[in-house]
Amino acid sequence: MHMTSSYGWAVVHIDKDLVAASATPLVLAILAEGESYGYAILKRVRELSGGELQWTDGMLYPLLHRLGRLGYVTTEWRTPPEGRRRRYYAITDDGRAALAEQQRQWMTVTRALGDVWRGPAGLLTALGEA
Amino acid sequence: MHGVESQIAEWRAYVAKAPAVDGRDVDELEAHLRDQIAELDSAGLLADEAFLVAVKRMGDLDTLSREFAREHSGRLWKQLVLSGEDEPARPAGGWLEALVFALAAAAAIQVARLAAQFPDEEPAWLLRNVGLFVLPFLAGYFARRRGLDTRRWVLTAAPFMLVALVVNLYPYRAGSATEVLVALHLPVVLWLAVAYPYMGGTIRSHDRRMDFVRFTGEWAIYYVLIALGGGVLLGLTALILEPIGADLPEQVVEWVLPSGAAGAVIVAGWLVESKQRVVENMAPVLTMLFTPLFAVMLTVAAVTYAGSGVAGVFDRELLAVFDALLVVVLGLVLYAMSAREPSRQAGLMDRVQLLAVASALVLDVMVLGSMVARIGDLGFTPNRAAALGLNLVLLVNLAGAAWLSLRFLTGRIAFHRLERWQTSYLPVFALWAATVVAVLPPLFAFT
Numbered sequence: 001m002h003m004t005s006s007y008g009w010a011v012v013h014i015d016k017d018l019v020a021a022s023a024t025p026l027v028l029a030i031l032a033e034g035e036s037y038g039y040a041i042l043k044r045v046r047e048l049s050g051g052e053l054q055w056t057d058g059m060l061y062p063l064l065h066r067l068g069r070l071g072y073v074t075t076e077w078r079t080p081p082e083g084r085r086r087r088y089y090a091i092t093d094d095g096r097a098a099l100a101e102q103q104r105q106w107m108t109v110t111r112a113l114g115d116v117w118r119g120p121a122g123l124l125t126a127l128g129e130a
Numbered sequence: 131m132h133g134v135e136s137q138i139a140e141w142r143a144y145v146a147k148a149p150a151v152d153g154r155d156v157d158e159l160e161a162h163l164r165d166q167i168a169e170l171d172s173a174g175l176l177a178d179e180a181f182l183v184a185v186k187r188m189g190d191l192d193t194l195s196r197e198f199a200r201e202h203s204g205r206l207w208k209q210l211v212l213s214g215e216d217e218p219a220r221p222a223g224g225w226l227e228a229l230v231f232a233l234a235a236a237a238a239i240q241v242a243r244l245a246a247q248f249p250d251e252e253p254a255w256l257l258r259n260v261g262l263f264v265l266p267f268l269a270g271y272f273a274r275r276r277g278l279d280t281r282r283w284v285l286t287a288a289p290f291m292l293v294a295l296v297v298n299l300y301p302y303r304a305g306s307a308t309e310v311l312v313a314l315h316l317p318v319v320l321w322l323a324v325a326y327p328y329m330g331g332t333i334r335s336h337d338r339r340m341d342f343v344r345f346t347g348e349w350a351i352y353y354v355l356i357a358l359g360g361g362v363l364l365g366l367t368a369l370i371l372e373p374i375g376a377d378l379p380e381q382v383v384e385w386v387l388p389s390g391a392a393g394a395v396i397v398a399g400w401l402v403e404s405k406q407r408v409v410e411n412m413a414p415v416l417t418m419l420f421t422p423l424f425a426v427m428l429t430v431a432a433v434t435y436a437g438s439g440v441a442g443v444f445d446r447e448l449l450a451v452f453d454a455l456l457v458v459v460l461g462l463v464l465y466a467m468s469a470r471e472p473s474r475q476a477g478l479m480d481r482v483q484l485l486a487v488a489s490a491l492v493l494d495v496m497v498l499g500s501m502v503a504r505i506g507d508l509g510f511t512p513n514r515a516a517a518l519g520l521n522l523v524l525l526v527n528l529a530g531a532a533w534l535s536l537r538f539l540t541g542r543i544a545f546h547r548l549e550r551w552q553t554s555y556l557p558v559f560a561l562w563a564a565t566v567v568a569v570l571p572p573l574f575a576f577t
Contacts, residue, residue: 071544
């Protein structure tokens with residue numbers, strides 16, 4: 001199911017595969033900022049992408065559980081002073097290592113794309129925007 | 131607000147029905163839903179509007195439970211639950227398909243038996259080839275069931291062809307030891323060859339390899355159950371027929387037993403595929419029951435052997451017994467692993483298992499020492515080479531498993547790493563068994 005923006009204006013439609021591929025590094029990076037729980041992670045994703053990255057909320061949880069199984073995050077149920085009982089996720093050293101690796105890969109991809117789009121015979125030139 | 135509470139309760143009950151989503155997951159999803167509703171509430175939406183938006187954002191429940199099933203494949207068998215576009219739903223039965231392959235295996239073994247005139251004659255080729263009369267049908271069954279393309283069918287058939295050539299073209303001497311070794315190792319090679327069609331050709335996937343390990347354990351349980359039932363049936367038949375003709379029972383056994391044993395291999399495979407839930411409940415119970423018993427037995431054995439110094443005088447039969455014991459321990463470890471929920475914290479059972487593995491290791495080192503001494507005194511024979519190789523293969527595996535589970539118990543690594551170790555090790559078993567089948571006989575001049 002595709003979600004439309006709650007802000008009411010049209011969002012850039014990001015390809016489903018791209019959303020899926022970026023989910024793991026994004027979640028790990030958010031957890032590297034500090035431990036968090038599902039709902040707050042999703043809010044942070046929306047915030048970071050200006051509402052353009054729309055996930056189906058429920059799908060975050062199987063992903064978090066997978067990261068747990070791989071040993072990238074640890075989980076704990078806790079009830080904060082004012083608030084409801086939630087499952088908190090914190091990144092582990094293995095998770096940080098995986099994040100660093102993902103970072104390296106994404107940098108390479110974005111750099112390559114950036115170069116080819118900026119280059120003399122690049123797309124922007126072809127479109128007459130350079 | 132009361133209306134929303136009952137709506138949430140209804141939604142919760144609906145989510146909880148998905149078999150791959152357990153109680154804690156539903157708690158987590160509910161907490162999420164409530165957070166979302168609270169935020170929409172404060173943005174000015176009416177309570178039931180907020181509920182509808184929150185539920186819609188959560189996503190389509192079928193897709194969600196499928197996603198959970200994909201992640202928690204240990205909690206259930208994905209084939210049963212996944213009915214998405216990528217894996218077409220299997221009709222619950224599929225028994226006709228299985229029956230055809232089972233009958234084919236039963237017929238093949240019967241033809242071989244008649245050609246060999248077993249049990250009046252006992253030609254060695256029958257013993258050597260016995261796996262080849264049965265397991266290709268199991269491979270064929272899975273290749274069909276997984277809908278493999280032509281290339282993968284060829285890759286499925288290749289190891290069987292190759293092995294058939296090797297086993298039948300080698301000029302074994304009469305009564306040679308290598309021939310017996312080949313007969314013992316060939317089924318292992320062929321069983322691991324069945325893994326290829328079982329995994330639908332995706333042999334690099336570690337999750338699928340774990341599925342195959344799990345399949346092997348469940349298959350063994352079903353096979354033993356069928357064998358027990360079949361034994362009772364055969365025994366009673368023999369008793370009933372005896373008054374009619376004295377040699378009648380013998381003939382029934384001659385005809386029924388080989389075919390039944392061969393057909394049951396495929397039937398057990400089909401049962402694991404389609405009646406998964408039955409065994410799934412049994413696996414953790416059996417593990418709980420036998421892990422402590424084996425741990426006690428192995429610890430006592432290790433302490434006694436080490437203490438009394440009997441370790442120096444292992445004789446040949448005892449060495450074979452210890453090889454078998456280590457294989458069983460490895461089987462237990464693998465089986466317990468496949469029945470375990472990977473996300474669970476380290477518990478008492480993991481400690482008990484580590485004790486069992488550590489004791490097995492101590493025993494194995496003693497066995498190995500005695501074997502090396504024997505080989506030093508008397509030189510290599512095919513049997514000693516095969517026993518030594520098997521021991522080293524097991525030693526490395528168990529040592530790795532013990533080290534990793536120690537690290538897991540002290541909270542330094544995730545359980546996933548232990549699984550990874552075992553699934554990465556599977557090809558080593560295949561390689562070793564294939565070496566015994568293909569390399570050892572020429573190395574010892576087929577003696």
